[in-house]
Amino acid sequence: MLRVCLCEDNIAHSQMIASILFQELDKRNVSYSLHEYHKLNKLDKLLDRDKFRFDLILMDIDFDGKTSIPLAKKINKLYPQCYIIYISNYLDYVKDIFDTSFVYYILKDELEERFPHAIEKTIHQLQIQPKLKIQKKGKIFLLNQGDILYFERDIRVTHIILKDDTLTVTEKLESIINRLNLDHFIRCHRSYIVNTSYIQEYSPDSITMKNGYSIPVSRRYRNDLKDFILNDDL
Numbered sequence: 001m002l003r004v005c006l007c008e009d010n011i012a013h014s015q016m017i018a019s020i021l022f023q024e025l026d027k028r029n030v031s032y033s034l035h036e037y038h039k040l041n042k043l044d045k046l047l048d049r050d051k052f053r054f055d056l057i058l059m060d061i062d063f064d065g066k067t068s069i070p071l072a073k074k075i076n077k078l079y080p081q082c083y084i085i086y087i088s089n090y091l092d093y094v095k096d097i098f099d100t101s102f103v104y105y106i107l108k109d110e111l112e113e114r115f116p117h118a119i120e121k122t123i124h125q126l127q128i129q130p131k132l133k134i135q136k137k138g139k140i141f142l143l144n145q146g147d148i149l150y151f152e153r154d155i156r157v158t159h160i161i162l163k164d165d166t167l168t169v170t171e172k173l174e175s176i177i178n179r180l181n182l183d184h185f186i187r188c189h190r191s192y193i194v195n196t197s198y199i200q201e202y203s204p205d206s207i208t209m210k211n212g213y214s215i216p217v218s219r220r221y222r223n224d225l226k227d228f229i230l231n232d233d234l
Contacts, residue, residue, distance in 0.1 A: 002032040002126070005054040008087070009038050009063045013108065017058060017087060020111060024119045039063070040071055047074055050211060053164050054082055056122055061088045061097075069093065072100045078210060080197045081146035083122050087111065130181045134160070136169050143167070145181055149209055151193040161211075188225050189218045202229055 004021065008014040014036055025032050035054070037043045040063050046052045057075065061068050075082055084102040086093075089109075097105060103125065104118035132148065134141045143162070152159040153173050160167040173193055177185065180193070187193050192215050194207060201208040204222055207215045217225055 002030055002056060002123075003054045004032050004034045005043070005057040006034060006036045007038075007040070007043055007057060007068065008036070008060045010060070011038070013060070014038065017111065020115050021058070021119075024116055028119075028123065030123065040066065040068055044071055044074070047071075047078055052079055052082075054079075055126060056083045056085065058085050058087055061086055061093045062090065067093065067096065069096050069100060072097075072102070076101045081144070083125060085118050085122065132176070132179055134167065134169055134171065136167070141167060145184070145195075146197070148185075148195055149198045149211060150195060150213075150215065151176060152215075153191040161213075186221075186225055186228050188221050189216050190220070192216070196228065199229075 002025065006014060006017060006021075008017060018034060018036070021032075021034065043052075052075070059068050059072060072084055072086075075084065080101070084100065086097055086102055086105045087108060088105070089107070091107070094105065103122050104114070106114040106118060130145045132143045132145050134143060143160070147163050149161045149163065151173055152161065157168050157170055158173060158176065160169065173187070173191075177187060177193055184195055184197055185193055186196060188207060194209065194215060198210045199207055200210045200212075202225075203217075204226070205217055207217060207225075209215065
């Protein structure tokens with residue numbers, strides 16, 4: 001299911017965008033949930049409480065003279081796998097949006113014309129996200145690697161910690177890491193593999209993830225992790 005957030009302070013515009021979104025996703029047979037926010041501070045509170053669980057955000061830029069660009073930067077940093085489509089009445093902010101990561105910029109008077117391509121582009125990006133195939137009790141799970149925070153080996157089981165769930169399997173870390181995108185995942189301890197996109201703080205001895213969980217860094221992997229972080233834009 002595609003989890004969509006609509007951040008728009010004009011109720012009439014919000015209803016229009018929601019209607020066009022329904023038409024486009026229905027044509028593509030895509031199931032989705034839509035959550036609407038009419039104030040920037042309410043969405044900001046979700047981020048602060050680590051309750052932001054969206055794949056796509058449709059975001060107006062101007063909110064009573066305030067810009068949503070700082071909030072978009074915060075989303076980019078905390079939830080890099082969330083895609084942003086800007087929808088605006090103005091071209092004034094075109095320069096500013098390039099300080100953020102986004103999929104598309106649409107003027108509201110061109111919404112019906114431009115929105116189908118923006119949605120098509122977003123769905124394509126979501127579909128090419130690398131998957132991790134995991135088997136458990138005869139079932140196969142296809143996990144978006146971008147949704148995985150870290151792996152924790154606990155005696156004879158491995159806990160896969162996702163953004164909003166946990167999956168426990170018997171497969172060992174040595175086997176799992178061979179199927180991961182190593183541009184984002186790195187081993188930091190014999191019992192842990194972390195997604196570097198979700199690292200909040202780093203020290204030579206430990207990592208704090210964005211969910212607040214502290215993970216040890218062992219001497220064996222310390223230099224590899226340091227080199228990775230120094231050469232990567234987290």
